[in-house]
Amino acid sequence: MVILEEAAWRNVINLSERCTRKRVDLSFSSADSSVIWSGEAGKRHYIKFVSLYVDADVEFGFKWTLENVKYPLRLTQGYYIANLVGANMVGPVNDSLEIYAEGACNIKGFIIGQLK
Numbered sequence: 001m002v003i004l005e006e007a008a009w010r011n012v013i014n015l016s017e018r019c020t021r022k023r024v025d026l027s028f029s030s031a032d033s034s035v036i037w038s039g040e041a042g043k044r045h046y047i048k049f050v051s052l053y054v055d056a057d058v059e060f061g062f063k064w065t066l067e068n069v070k071y072p073l074r075l076t077q078g079y080y081i082a083n084l085v086g087a088n089m090v091g092p093v094n095d096s097l098e099i100y101a102e103g104a105c106n107i108k109g110f111i112i113g114q115l116k
Helices: none
Strands: 002-007 010-013 020-028 032-037 045-054 060-064 070-074 078-083 097-101 105-115
Touching (some): 020 032, 020 097, 045 060, 045 070, 070 078, 097 105
Antiparallel strands (some): 020 105, 032 097, 045 105
């Protein structure tokens, strides 16, 4: 049940729904991206929690494959942690979630969300 919809990419939904944890363990030798959560027909990703670590001073973040708009999370080595429960990042219908890096690095952690 949607309680409030602020914009196309954020909304507040039922906080008691079950979520999926997607592990992230990526190595990039140069600027690139990798799909970490494939989309399904007629469904959207609802990202609720992000905990990632990058081991180099490079820009990294996520993007939706079809939309191809980058959402930078961090520019330097370190952790990025965001609790989006109640204010989800919502992806486009039928799209996949990718992690991108603008240079050589390792990215580890997890993302929690729903595909519905």
